[in-house]
Amino acid sequence: MIYDVVIAGAGPVGLFLACELGLAGIPVLVLERAENPCNPLKRLPFGMRGLSVPSVEAFYRRGLLADIAGIAPGAPQPRRQAGHFAGIPFDDANIDTSKWPYHLPGPADTTMAADMEHIETSLAARAAAVGVEIRRGIGVDEVAQSEDVVTIQAGGDTIRARWLVACDGGRSTVRKALGFEFAGTDPEFTGYSVQVDIADPEKLAAGRHYTPTGMYFQSRPGTIAMVEFDGGAFHRTQPITLEQVQAVLRRVSCTDVTLTGLELATTWTDRACQASAYRKGRVLLAGDAAHIHSPLGGQGLNLGLGDAMNLGWKLAATIRGDAPAGLLDSYTSERHPVGAQVLDWSRAQVALMRPSPHARALEAIIRDLIGTRDGATYFAERVWGIALRYDMGGSHPLVGRSAPDFELVDGRKLGELPGKGHGLLLDFDDIRQPWQALAGRWSDRVSYVAAQVKDSLGLSAILVRPDGIVAWAGETSAAEAEAAHATARWFGQPRR
Known part of the structure; x- marks a missing residue:
């Protein structure tokens, strides 16, 4: 038997990636070296992790947020976690949200804390529900690959797969076995x-x-x-x-x-290292296997979950055979700069923590800046992940950003619409033939919804990738050619 995908590691990143692939109907085997997923370090108080806005949005869009956050039906949303930079807090009340014109309020418009053990339990349950096979007590020992297949030695067994994704942590066996370049800075503490x-x-x-x-x-x-x-x-x-x-x-x-x-x-x-590329042949890296840094500010889990959300639909399209040229390589080109930025953010916090007069002087300056309205807004934008934008070109500033959670006049939200695992073309009006016809040509990969919204932000329609990122945004109905180009770029050639 040859698996379509084997994932090394059943932490949150590996499990979330497995859920994404399972949602797309791709058979997945997850191998986890630890026999028991329970670990006291994953429970309170050490197990608490701050979830950034992109992570909360990802769980919300997949119907996982209420379970992961422990929200009972009808209960209020969890209080937003504020944030800090090297222990210097910023004031939630001092943040100017008008600086974020494309960030609409919604169920996922927050950051929150969640217990690591609960996150993994929820993701494992979802993975099982979509047909993912998880084998515990079996870790990857050796890896070799040819042009067509990856051969994995694990627990005395030989397993073959078309693709292998390493989510096996900062000391990744897979990364070392395949000789990925992993460079960065040595620890100071x-x-x-x-x-x-x-x-x-x-x-x-x-x-x-x-x-x-x-x-x-x-x-x-x-x-x-x-x-x-x-x-x-x-x-x-x-x-x-x-x-x-x-x-x-x-x-x-x-x-x-x-x-x-x-x-x-x-x-x-605070060792901070990153793989120079996240793909080598049929083997890919995600989470700590691709990048490590200090846990200051709680960025590591969020960075890995973002990797999984970005990679899942692209790998699924590649396996199905309908991916456009270069789609899988865009995983590295989009996520590598995000990882590099987080590593530098971590290094900057370490610089403020050094036990020296120079660090204390610099800390005083940052403390003054973070106390201003513009400073608090900037740090919140970075810490909460609202600044995330992929360089995808496009004529509209919303392209490359997470899709705003538009509210329809019937009360539904964008994150609740059909299209989970597919793209979505949202027409902000009654059905218009050009948009309906365009989506129809990719109907097996793109859902079409025509609905008026309470605040369209001046848009006529938007195209959203399966990971919730805006691929195209149009302010008039005369942009059919541009919309068709964006659809082909991210979803391949139409079937009709």
Whole structure:
């Protein structure tokens, strides 16, 4: 048997990609080295992850948001998570949303926190519902590929696939086996996330604190993140002990605090590396297998989910045989710049955290800037992911951005319309023959909806890719040729 797609890794990125492929009717096998998906580090308090607006939109468009966010029917939406840059918060009330003319309010117009274990459980259930096969306790050991097939050695078995996607983390076996170039910057610190018992808790203040020797952040009693600028020397080099954690905490907090118990502990660094290309033959990289950086600001999960949303429909079209030339290569050309920007964003935060007078002086300037209305708006736009736009050309500034969640006069929203897994041509009026006829030529890949909306933003019609990105936006009905060109560019040649 030859699988269409094998995915290495059943974390959130691998599972979400599997859901996208399963939605498109593509058979998928997911291999996961860990036998048990449960891990205490995925639960509260360590398991909480901030979901950016693009991630929330992706789950919303696939009908997953209520489950992942734990929203009961009829309950209010979760409160927006604000945000910070290197621990410097920006004020939600100070943000000028008028700077975002193409970002309409809607169910996904927010950021929120979700538990990692719950995210994975929800995605695994959806993957199973769309026919994805998940094998746990079996990791990829070796990989080889020819022009037509990828041969995978996993758990003593030989598995063959037309495509392999590595979602197996920052130490990706697949990436190393295929020799992907993975370059970047070395770590400056070892970060610790710990849950401890403290004999004298009054010695550690709550909140985030920069000291002459590092940084520590206590979110609740005994739940501590800390950073020691040791060049990453302690990360995964030896077991984490109570004595080691106490010694580091004393150094970075500049106190003689005493710990009496170590319940949970993990380390991390600010090493920032990225694959130069996300594809080599029939093997692709996504998530941490494609890029790693510090967890500062919680950008890593969102970056990986964006990879999955971008790649899924393109790989499915390639397998079906209706993809236009170069569609799969656009995965790298669109997502690589986004990853590079996140890595630089991470490096900039590390620069502000260094225990030096220069960093404290720079922090003071950033703190002043982030306190202004323009500054808060800029940082929110970046941290929340609202600034995301792919360079797709096009004559309208909405092209390349996430489609606004237009509200129809009947109360429905764009994110609720048909087209999940397909493209969508939305006609902001009664049925108009040119748009209906155009969508009809791609009816197996593009859905057509004609409906008046409450605020059309001056548009006549828009074409939306399966990942929710606007492929074309027209302000008049005289742009039929431009719309047809955009449809062929992203959906291939029409069948009729």
